[in-house]
Structure formats: C-alpha cells, structure tokens
Amino acid sequence: MDKGSFKDYKLSETIASALKGLDYEIPTDVQEKVIPLALEGSDLIVKAQTGSGKTAAFAVPICEMVEWLENKPQALVLTPTRELAVQVKEDFTNIGRFKRIKATAIYGRHPFSIEKTELKQKTHIVIGTPGRVLDHIEKGTLILSKISYLVIDEADRMLDMGFIEQVEAILKELPTERVTMLFSATMPEEIRSISSNYMRNQITIDISEDRITTATIEHALYRVDEEDKFDLLKDIAIIEQPDSCIIFCRTKDRVEMIYKRLSDLGYPCNRIHGGMEQDDRLKAMKRFKRGEFRYLVATDVAARGIDVENISMVINYDIPFEEENYVHRTGRTGRAGLKGKAITFVSSRESRYQHYIEKLIGFELPKLERPSKEEVSVQKPAFDAKINTEPPIKKMKSDQLNKGITKLRFNGGKNKKLRATNFVGVISNIAGVKAEDIGIITVQDSLTYVEILNGKGSLVLETMKTTLIGGKQLKVNKVTDKN
DSSP, rough: OOTSSGGGGGOOHHHHHEEEETTTTTTHHHHHHHHHHHTTTOOOEEEOOSSHHHHHHHHHHHHHHHHTOOOOOOEEEOSSSSSHHHHHHHHHHTTTTTTTTOOEOOTSSSSSHHHHHHHHHHHHEEEEEEHHHHHHHHHHSSTTTOOOEEOOSSHHHHHHHHHHHHHHHHHHSSSSSSEEEEEESOOHHHHHHHHHHOOOSEEEOOOHHHHHHHHEEEEEEEEOGGGGGGHHHHHHHHOOOSSSHHHEOSSSSHHHHHHHHHHHHOOEEEOOOOOOOOOHHHHHHHHHHTTSSEEEEOOOTTTOOOTTOOOOEESSSOOOSSSHHHHHHHHTTSOTOOOOEEEEOGGGGGGHHHHOOOHHHTTTTOOOOOOOOOHHHHHHHHHHHHSOEEEEEEEEOHHHHHOOOEEEEEEEGGGTTHHHHHHHHTTTTTTTTGGGGGGEEESSOOEEEEEEEOOOOHHHHHHHOOOEEEEEOOHHHEEOTTT
C-alpha cells in the first residue's frame, strides 16, 4: 500500500478504478484530511479555497458511501452558482462512473420540467443552487427522506449572494440524522453560526489560506490611471504571452467592452458574465477548458468553482471590492502544484481595496513598473505569432475515463412499462457482455438512455437492433454530441 495515495482509503474497486482513470494519484492536502473523516461519518467544517481539490474531497467519500439500490436521493450538495452545480455534477458522475452513480444538477434558468423528470428517475446525488432546491422541495419534486449526506459548498459565497436564509430553510427540512460537510474559503460569523446550529460534534479542518495563496502564485500590482488600463492590458499580454488567461472585470458591461476591444484586435478570446444565457456560459467555459481560446474576460461569476486546468495568468482589470474575491479570483491559477501569476491593476481611487486585500492575505502585493515601449516592441513579433497560431486542444481528465463508454438511446420507456432491470437483464445476457459493462441507465417516459462501458458499445448496439426488451422491439441509436 503506497503511503500518500488514494489506495490508503480502502475504496471499493468501482471508485478506485474511476480515480485511476481520472489520474487521481496523490491526494491534495484537503483531500488527505477530509476523505478519511468523511468516510467515518464525521461532520466537518473545512476552510479551503478554490484550487485546493475540495470537490473530490467530498465527492469521493459520498460516492463510496451511497447505496446504489436506493432510488431516492441520498446526498444533497448546495452550490452558490449554476456553473459550479454543473461542474460538481460532472465530478460526481466521473468519480462514480463505474458504480453507476446518478447525479442531477438543478439550478435557476434551467427548465423545471426537465429537472422534475430527472428527479423521478433513480437519483443518488442532487447538486443545486439554494433557490431552485427550495422550489423543488416546496413542490414535492425533491424527496428528502433518504438524504444522509449534505454538503454546503462555497458557504461564504452563499452569504455574499444573499442565499444564507434559503440555505437555513433547506437545512430545517432535512433529516437530522445525516453527515454534514461545510466548505468555505473564509469563515464569517454567519457561517460559524450555521455550523453551531445545524452540525453535531463537528471537526474543523483549516487548509492554511496564506500557504495556498503564496506557494504557487506570483502576485504583482500595477498602479495605473483608469483611462490607461486597456493599454496596460495590451502591454502585459505582449510581455507575458500567457497560454491561458482570465481577465476579471467588475461588471458585465465592462466585460463586454473589454471582450469587444480584444476581439477587434484579433485576440483569441471569449467572455462570461451573469447576463448571458446559461447555455452560452456553459459552452464558453467548456471551450476555455479545452484551450480553444487563450483569453477569457469574466465577472466574478467565473471565480468560484470552475475547474479549469493550467491557467497561467489571472489579471484583475478591476480590483475586487470584496477582498475575499481576490483570493477566489487568483485561485484560478497556480493549481495542482503548477506555477501561476496574478496581476492586479489599481487606480488611485481603488487604493483602499488594495489595503483590505493585503490585510486578508497577510503580505503586500509587489509593485511593478509598467513595461517600456522598447520591451513591448521587442516582444511584439513573438506575441503576434502566438495569438495567430491555433492553440493545442487540451485533453480533459475525463477523456480517458470516458473513452470506452458508448451511450445508447432506446425509443421506449415508462410508457411501455419498461424499467432499468429490463435493460440490465437483456444486455447482460449478450455473449461477451457482463452486468459490470452496463453504466448509468436513465428511463424516461418515452426514451431510455443506457451507457455501455469497457468498449462494448458497438457489440451491444448491433445486437439490440434485433433483440426484444420486455417483449418489445425498440429502435436503438448511438448518442453523439450532435443528437
């Protein structure tokens, strides 16, 4: 048994196989401290920020502990933003892939009817924003009777966004016999009161904030007049030539302005802010993760919980008014032990916010002189060549894990009195196919989706074209991104 390895946690083969496929080998500090205690069923208060690996810290033990046979939700994860809910759902799905864990994300601006239909299926884990979770509770579409695990993620962000009352309303509806884990980058008094009122014999874990903030991130500050910020941004981009960069602005109008000006100059960029349609935001984040463009202009909606690997630089075009947001923004870079750089522009009117940030992080931000025209001129040809070259598309951790998975769609479901067991029984009787080769099954009213694992998808697809299920011949197709 390797010390400092996920093998230390005596996880089931299904979870261990998924972690291996995701290249999870050495636990981060927060994972090393949280996973053993969570597996023991302890209530936990965890002070850890973005980039610490906290999602896996709670997702691994929850995936291990939930009972697959139970149809009703057993775990509820509350997140402050829609993007984070979707991201956490993906993480649960990947980690629980071979255990056939079904995770569902519910959040505002997403069709309620679709979520209602999903929640009618076997669902092990629900991830949602507080308002939408309350909607489902009040309408009786989210059953809480079997909830044994609750995670409150980014609790301080919930407080900032005014969600704490909704969180407390949800807590009052949950079974009292449960494991509760609260994660927060900072610990305001309101957050501590939740822990004292709704948690039992909780254990506090503090992943040192200053160590995370300084260990892998080079911080810098430029004094600049407001009207000169954009020219400085161009100079910094030419000098630094980042492979990937998030430019944070305070408002959506500011984001749109910076995005348009960069686009007009030929920068490979996109943007994300709260005024965009949800699908457009998710598509932009997915393309940024893949490395399809180098510059993402964003409001703080992108600062929390979006797991993008290898971001080499963060630029605070506008210094955040709330000092905690500096930690969350800069936590987008320098992840997983990699080096990153965080640059902040500060105008004379913004100086007081700089002091608040420095007090929080415990050190002064190093001040740099603006690059000279000569320095910029020397670097410009290399910069032009880089932005005019197609960036290499990044491979996601889940790519290898999902490589051998085929998703099939059958044109029959509840309306034909079909259940998941009908599909498992027939498919596992195909020569060369075992029950372990069948992944998540989603039975809807008129359609059923079945994941086939271990590269057996083509075999199952061809066989099922002429094989009855429940005495019925169903049309079957392979699901692609386009359909």
